[in-house]
Amino acid sequence: MNNALSKPRVAVHKFSSCDGCQLAFLNLGERLLVLAETVDILHFAEAGPIDEDAMVDIAFIEGSVSTSRDAERLKRIRENSRYVITIGACATSGGIQALRNMHDSGEWLAGIYAQPGYLDLLPESSPIARIIKVDLELWGCPVNGEQVLAVTRALLVGHMPHVDQNAVCMECKRQNVVCVMVTQGKPCMGPVTQTGCGAICPKMQRDCYACFGPAIQANVSALGAHFAASGMSAREIAQRLLFINNQAEPFLNSGMQWQSQAAPDSTTSPGIKR
Amino acid sequence: MNRQRFLPRERFQSLIDQLKAAGYDVVGPQVRDHAIVFDALTKVEQLPIGITDEQAPGRYRLEKSESRRCFDWATGAQAIKPMTFVARETLWQSERLPGGGISFHDTLTETRPVAIIGVRACDLAALSIHDHHFMRGAHPDPQYSQRRQSLFLIAVHCMRSAATCFCTATGDGPQARSGYDLVLSELDTGFILEAHTGRGLDIVLQMETEAVTAEQTEQADAGILRAARQQHRTLPAGPLQEKLVSAVEHPHWQTLNDRCLSCGNCTAVCPTCFCQTHVDEISLDGQQASHVRQWESCFNPDHSHIHGIVIRSERSHRYRQWLTHKFGTWEEQFGRSGCVGCGRCITWCPVGIDVTGELAVLCKRNEP
Ligand code: SF4
């Protein structure tokens, strides 16, 4: 993508999301400035430049597709971009807002908005790859800015970036973090979650809640069975799985099974504990 | 001369002080985040005094006792592997030269001499396997060799086994037999010190110690015997290579496909596992690259990714690789089993898969 005359062109687009992944970019501080010298950032609303229809080499996309206008805009981005890379849980798996995919969200809207008719809302919150072809998916809520940088660097020098999709456990052990599941019985999702964060939560002595999505080899049913054997209810296990990455297949399939075994309770939804 | 001397408990600090005076950074076991880990040691009070460990498949808990002993626990979260085969390190760096071309340079830096207090018999047996793997042969590993040669090892005989320990089955413990400078036998009143190297003896001679009584020797022997008798896990009669290789189609592997998370924890805590992967990290401006190696596991699909194909694509294949190599084909490679009986893979497996139980099923002939 490097031609002698111009620098590689980059855009950062936002869809339905909290902006946290764009902030992870901004939090790179000085390194973002170094990056800005090697590329032209044409569109990045959170940071300043706005040119939504720019032709670019790399388009990063934050957020999920929730409205019909979103879907149209996304198709234009695909046409204008050489590589499309999703950043974060929303763009990659639909995000926390995709919890409504499993419910009658119309009912929820009617309960909150006086005139829900003004909302242009698709029945589901969709990950980007459900609408257009995606070249690379980066997970996390939010993404790890270092991982985004590493991927960008690899593309800039012209080789396919390597994204480690093995379990968070590997990273715990590499960093000499003591396992919270084995020592404290906490229901850690690390064994089925993709590494990438640097095992942030276990490092703070808390259990991973799978914000980086499923690991490549995830055996979700075995972990669920272990949680059940340790005394967790089917509902609690379903809530553990149907959370930030509820639309990621291994979590969705297993989560729905646990959900169907849970005692009926019309006042709660998976992932929302009252 | 008699190399055994007695060090009363009140004077244990003098061992740390003496090692420091001899120029070593001292490392020893201590409690962190609900487990025993090795860390920098300056004061005896940092040691896990009166702490015992309760271990079971997938379970590790520390308990407080009335005892004043410092080594009344069996094994911590890791052996000393992270100090010799470190989990992530840069092996070399390269950079583009202004006139074109690339320069390469290694990243070896000086290491300080380190004395480790509290090394167990199983840790030593594992270390000797790693020495063989990393240092013998045509291409010794410079990083490993350098760190290894800077170590001064103070072993401790185990006087208590955890429920997961089975070093008597592998023949590697609970008594430390070789590969250390000094060894401690901990009694209620203090420690029997025994030097096994000249530099170990030099340290002992600098300290104010007493003659060892016959009663103290008896107590130490009884303690080691007690630790051995506490063990109840066993291994099928060896050698296991042939048994495991002939069990390659055993239906039991399929149950592991269902139970194993393929998370790699067992390999990461195993003191003899040495697999690694290498990645290149490129600087933002594309002018420099660092060649980094990090711990890898045969439970990761990438590990058998060759020419576009993952050879061990099923979890059961990967579990079979781990068990068959560790307990079987390791014999051909290193002349002994790859297991030293520390039990860590059993304790630190999040779902408590027990290698001794799996082996018993897989190696049983003439299934009913
Ligand atoms: S704390 Fe969680 S992620 Fe870390 S090793 Fe334990 S189970 Fe795996």
Ligand code: SF4
């Ligand atoms: S440990 Fe798990 S929940 Fe925590 S940041 Fe990492 S992937 Fe997300």
Ligand code: SF4
């Ligand atoms: S296989 Fe298990 S018991 Fe044997 S040395 Fe490795 S971690 Fe310890």
Ligand code: SF4
């Ligand atoms: S045996 Fe246990 S620790 Fe090893 S990969 Fe399987 S689940 Fe993880």
